[in-house]
Amino acid sequence: MRIGILGAGRMADALGTHWARAGHELTVSGRDPAKAAALAGRLGPTARAGTWEEAAVFGEVTLLAVRDHAVTEVLEAAGAARGTLDGRVLADCVNPVVQGRFTLATEGGPSMARRVADATGAHVVKAFNLCHEDVWRMTPPAFDGVPLAVPLCGDDPAALAAVRSLVTDLGCEPVDGGGLERAGLLEATAAFMIGLWVGGADAQAVLPPLKYAFGAPG
Numbered sequence: 001m002r003i004g005i006l007g008a009g010r011m012a013d014a015l016g017t018h019w020a021r022a023g024h025e026l027t028v029s030g031r032d033p034a035k036a037a038a039l040a041g042r043l044g045p046t047a048r049a050g051t052w053e054e055a056a057v058f059g060e061v062t063l064l065a066v067r068d069h070a071v072t073e074v075l076e077a078a079g080a081a082r083g084t085l086d087g088r089v090l091a092d093c094v095n096p097v098v099q100g101r102f103t104l105a106t107e108g109g110p111s112m113a114r115r116v117a118d119a120t121g122a123h124v125v126k127a128f129n130l131c132h133e134d135v136w137r138m139t140p141p142a143f144d145g146v147p148l149a150v151p152l153c154g155d156d157p158a159a160l161a162a163v164r165s166l167v168t169d170l171g172c173e174p175v176d177g178g179g180l181e182r183a184g185l186l187e188a189t190a191a192f193m194i195g196l197w198v199g200g201a202d203a204q205a206v207l208p209p210l211k212y213a214f215g216a217p218g
């Protein structure tokens, strides 16, 4: 598959490493061309660096991996207003979390994923936002032998299928998180969990196993 990555930071590196290893072709882009070129070099012979727009139009899937405050600017530079991402598959891992407060920067308005969909016309799939980059760097991301489950929220079946296959490439299990209307819940979950983790709580321990989810097993 051809994958364009908007961003040349930690998430681009962590996820791009898996996808390059799986044999995908990658074009990575960032505001610092030298940093994007260095990342492409680390990812290996199937990767190259390009402009924001080159990465946007390269991919059968485009990953958006920039800080939330940079999203509007980066989509603009990628030519979104001219339709470069219209109808494309866009995986969005952006967490619009207010540092220190662990609330959403998007509070009171549409989710980040919805804003990205509206700005681009892309088939957006919210994914990869619940775990730290170091978890995504694990080969595979698994705990006690159980592969990490990765919820996906999106509306377009073909887009969901493409992102599901990229989740599988990491050695993780895709989980149906519902439509894009639920992406805001996934973003809020990240904000809440990060707040618990920073406070020293084991966020995983706040939820019961599935068999207790609807009451004690009979």
Ligand SMILES: NC(=O)c1ccc[n+]([C@@H]2O[C@H](COP(=O)([O-])OP(=O)(O)OC[C@H]3O[C@@H](n4cnc5c(N)ncnc54)[C@H](OP(=O)(O)O)[C@@H]3O)[C@@H](O)[C@H]2O)c1
Binding pocket: 007, 008, 009, 010, 011, 012, 029, 030, 031, 032, 035, 064, 065, 066, 067, 068, 069, 070, 073, 074, 093, 094, 095, 096, 128, 129, 130, 131, 132, 133, 134
């Ligand atoms: N890191 C994690 O553990 C993690 C986990 C889940 C989700 N996420 C989400 O993934 C996204 C990327 O995170 P990251 O950790 O990869 O961030 P990062 O390492 O800071 O990289 C972000 C990328 O965006 C670029 N950027 C930042 N400000 C910009 C601006 N004003 N204009 C244009 N480009 C700009 C950066 O350029 P420079 O390198 O030049 O700064 C870099 O290419 C974020 O939305 C984050 O919420 C992160």
